[in-house]
Amino acid sequence: MRLTALVLSGIVATTSVAAEQRKPGAVPLPPPPLDLSRPEGVIAANRKMACSLEDAKPVVFWWKGGAYSRVPGERDRHLFNVEGMNIRQCGTVQDPQRGSGYRLVSREILLYLDLETGNPLEKWKNPWTGKENDVVQVTNDPVNGPPIFPLGADGAPAKWRGTSMKGRVWTSGEVPLFYKNPLGGDYQEYIGGDYQAMEMLTMFAYEKDLLDASKKEVTDLTISWARTSNWLPWMEMGDRVGMMIFTTVGKRLLKADDLTPLMKQEIATHYPAYTAPPPLDDARPNETSWTYFKKKVDGKRKEGSR
Amino acid sequence: MKRPFAPAVMLACALTSLLPGGASAAQKKSVTSPAKPRLDINKPEDVIAIDRKTSCSTEDGKEALYWWKGNVYSRIQGEKDRHLFGVHGMNFRTCKSFSDPKRGPGYRSVSREMLIYVDKDSGEVLRKWKNPWTGEEVDVLHVANDPVSMREPTHAYAADGTPKTLRGEVKDGWVLGGGGAARLFYTNPLGGDYQDYVGGTYHAMEFGTDAAKLEDLTDPNTTTVKDRVLTWVRVSKWLPWMRMGGRIGVVVFNTAGLRLESFDEMPEVVKTEIRTNWPVYQSAPPPDDPRPSMTSWDQFKRWRGEKK
Numbered sequence: 385m386r387l388t389a390l391v392l393s394g395i396v397a398t399t400s401v402a403a404e405q406r407k408p409g410a411v412p413l414p415p416p417p418l419d420l421s422r423p424e425g426v427i428a429a430n431r432k433m434a435c436s437l438e439d440a441k442p443v444v445f446w447w448k449g450g451a452y453s454r455v456p457g458e459r460d461r462h463l464f465n466v467e468g469m470n471i472r473q474c475g476t477v478q479d480p481q482r483g484s485g486y487r488l489v490s491r492e493i494l495l496y497l498d499l500e501t502g503n504p505l506e507k508w509k510n511p512w513t514g515k516e517n518d519v520v521q522v523t524n525d526p527v528n529g530p531p532i533f534p535l536g537a538d539g540a541p542a543k544w545r546g547t548s549m550k551g552r553v554w555t556s557g558e559v560p561l562f563y564k565n566p567l568g569g570d571y572q573e574y575i576g577g578d579y580q581a582m583e584m585l586t587m588f589a590y591e592k593d594l595l596d597a598s599k600k601e602v603t604d605l606t607i608s609w610a611r612t613s614n615w616l617p618w619m620e621m622g623d624r625v626g627m628m629i630f631t632t633v634g635k636r637l638l639k640a641d642d643l644t645p646l647m648k649q650e651i652a653t654h655y656p657a658y659t660a661p662p663p664l665d666d667a668r669p670n671e672t673s674w675t676y677f678k679k680k681v682d683g684k685r686k687e688g689s690r
Numbered sequence: 691m692k693r694p695f696a697p698a699v700m701l702a703c704a705l706t707s708l709l710p711g712g713a714s715a716a717q718k719k720s721v722t723s724p725a726k727p728r729l730d731i732n733k734p735e736d737v738i739a740i741d742r743k744t745s746c747s748t749e750d751g752k753e754a755l756y757w758w759k760g761n762v763y764s765r766i767q768g769e770k771d772r773h774l775f776g777v778h779g780m781n782f783r784t785c786k787s788f789s790d791p792k793r794g795p796g797y798r799s800v801s802r803e804m805l806i807y808v809d810k811d812s813g814e815v816l817r818k819w820k821n822p823w824t825g826e827e828v829d830v831l832h833v834a835n836d837p838v839s840m841r842e843p844t845h846a847y848a849a850d851g852t853p854k855t856l857r858g859e860v861k862d863g864w865v866l867g868g869g870g871a872a873r874l875f876y877t878n879p880l881g882g883d884y885q886d887y888v889g890g891t892y893h894a895m896e897f898g899t900d901a902a903k904l905e906d907l908t909d910p911n912t913t914t915v916k917d918r919v920l921t922w923v924r925v926s927k928w929l930p931w932m933r934m935g936g937r938i939g940v941v942v943f944n945t946a947g948l949r950l951e952s953f954d955e956m957p958e959v960v961k962t963e964i965r966t967n968w969p970v971y972q973s974a975p976p977p978d979d980p981r982p983s984m985t986s987w988d989q990f991k992r993w994r995g996e997k998k
Contacts, residue, residue: 582771
């Protein structure tokens with residue numbers, strides 16, 4: 385799950401906007417609003433939505449919804465429910481050519497939940513194969529973004545891609561993903577098996593919060609995340625035709641303690657690292673559900689061969 | 691743990707019935723009489739009022755307008771999803787009160803709805819579209835459904851006595867709707883008489899999410915929820931006018947929007963198209979409109995008939 389990648393896809397900001405306004409001895413004037421026509425304003429706006437203009441401030445997102453199958457010729461099935469969380473922080477990064485930008489680092493969980501009990505699934509009866517599969521919950525550490533600056537690597541200024549209407553403002557985007565599957569072999573362009581998915585994320589905020597330069601973050605923010613993708617690897621669907629469809633709704637939380645009792649309990653019991661974001665200088669490559677699954681399978685195979 | 695919060699219905703309903711919302715503070719009337727109690731999210735009669743505020747208005751015949759925009763992609767196994775075109779949607783609706791001695795207060799909504807396809811680069815209304823798989827240039831048929839209405843009124847209590855409950859999850863002062871999906875799989879009106887044997891069934895999934903503030907939603911002094919945002923996503927077979935025949939693949943719509951207060955607030959491209967070519971969509975149908983809902987399939991059949 386790459387919620388973070390989406391959050392970053394439009395983006396980025398600098399902390400200097402507010403700081404510039406201060407003059408010693410003068411009556412402090414309210415800073416002028418963020419200017420979305422300037423790349424620095426775009427960076428600041430995106431950063432306020434994704435995390436905070438304050439370095440190293442932990443921010444938590446939460447969402448929940450359903451997961452469905454699509455197989456041509458049969459009615460879509462409601463397979464299970466999902467609940468996710470992401471804990472992140474941002475740090476300012478300076479670049480002599482590209483300006484003052486930031487980098488976001490995060491950890492992310494997506495739980496697959498039983499339709500009836502609402503509890504995290506441990507086993508799942510695959511209705512097509514009849515097999516009972518071990519469920520691998522999504523725990524991706526880290527999910528980090530590349531640093532983002534007012535100017536792109538090619539010198540192009542960051543552009544605001546949000547929509548403003550009636551005091552509301554939102555960003556909505558789709559990221560079609562098509563790349564070599566980490567679980568696939570070396571000849572995917574010949575025999576298939578590529579990773580294919582589309583991530584869709586919408587974030588709604590209020591324009592006055594977003595543009596107010598005296599506010600370091602936008603807290604009144606709701607989100608909607610949807611995804612179409614290949615079957616999840618742990619479903620053991622092999623080459624069977626079909627896809628997954630996820631639909632969720634959620635929001636930015638005021639504090640980590642606002643997570644649901646279920647999520648808090650899961651974190652406390654199984655995933656204690658997810659109470660904090662990774663360090664700002666985290667250099668590890670990103671984990672995805674696919675790379676994580678590969679590690680699991682490889683570990684199991686090693687055990688089996690012993 | 692609750693099941694996904696909202697059973698989405700068909701497109702129009704998905705956008706409006708998913709979630710109760712609330713009226714903004716700016717809309718509050720000055721309170722002179724003793725303060726009315728807030729609407730109770732656990733009381734079926736109040737949930738009906740909340741639903742009405744969210745979908746339309748507690749006042750009969752008062753019009754409500756929704757607008758949303760986004761993008762349409764293809765998904766074909768083995769190739770990267772393609773961005774095909776953009777889309778604007780709008781729904782103009784109104785509600786009428788009903789009352790039942792056993793089932794309590796209720797209402798029925800009626801609406802008109804459009805989806806207008808636009809060029810992905812210029813944003814202009816799409817008239818012709820070059821199909822990248824067949825190479826054919828096809829005429830574009832926008833969705834124009836008049837009416838899209840509730841079959842029957844909905845009441846505080848269902849026919850079997852089940853009380854109406856708040857759809858949505860209350861979180862930090864917000865009510866969030868979503869997670870459910872309308873899974874549509876039925877005999878295609880454009881298909882033949884043997885679809886069970888040879889395929890061609892209509893197959894789609896539609897789902898919406900929405901968000902409104904709890905305090906607006908339970909405000910007893912307002913008739914509508916003005917501040918309400920939503921998303922609408924759809925995964926379906928190819929659109930008939932794309933002339934994709936039996937080719938494997940689906941289209942994925944991803945959109946976001948909000949409740950508006952007047953036709954004039956919509957983007958110019960939508961207003962111009964409607965005023966020029968679909969003038970009836972400048973208002974909702976009459977509240978007691980008895981016609982059954984129309985679908986894009988009926989519309990497509992009529993369109994094909996006119997072209998022949």
